[in-house]
Amino acid sequence: MGARQGAGWQRVYAVVCAIPAGRVATYAQVAALAGRPGHARQVGYALFALARDRADEVPWHRVINARGEISRRSDRGPEDLQRAMLEAEGVHFSLGHGRVDLKRFGWRPES
DNA sequence: CTTATGACTTTCA
DNA sequence: CTGAAAGCCATAA
Numbered sequence: 705m706g707a708r709q710g711a712g713w714q715r716v717y718a719v720v721c722a723i724p725a726g727r728v729a730t731y732a733q734v735a736a737l738a739g740r741p742g743h744a745r746q747v748g749y750a751l752f753a754l755a756r757d758r759a760d761e762v763p764w765h766r767v768i769n770a771r772g773e774i775s776r777r778s779d780r781g782p783e784d785l786q787r788a789m790l791e792a793e794g795v796h797f798s799l800g801h802g803r804v805d806l807k808r809f810g811w812r813p814e815s
Numbered sequence: 816c817t818t819a820t821g822a823c824t825t826t827c828a
Numbered sequence: 829c830t831g832a833a834a835g836c837c838a839t840a841a
Contacts, residue, residue, distance in 0.1 A: 730823090
């Protein structure tokens with residue numbers, strides 16, 4: 705599979721880029737804001753493609769799963785890197801077990 | 816056209 | 829709280 709950028713995910717990319725520093729959004733949230741509710745899986749997939757092509761332009765590390773944890777990828781490398789970047793931005797995993805408090809760091813589009 | 820796969824979510828036990 | 833199963837859908841071959 706290895707998705708490529710040439711899809712309608714441009715909207716998703718825009719949403720991810722809109723996530724302010726120090727905040728995190730869930731896949732479902734990004735999907736909904738991108739006009740594709742329920743496509744959380746595809747969002748994650750699109751982000752995978754991003755990490756490959758536009759990692760330098762899109763803050764993919766600010767997107768996490770509904771539990772407030774970093775999604776499990778095939779390898780563990782990116783996972784650690786993502787956590788490090790989030791902490792560097794001010795997102796602390798205060799809930800323990802590598803969990804982020806979405807009530808505190810969760811992105812609210814209305815804000 | 817069909818088959819395979821995947822950074823998810825939700826529900827039920 | 830944890831764990832398993834089903835659902836969903838785009839992209840690639």
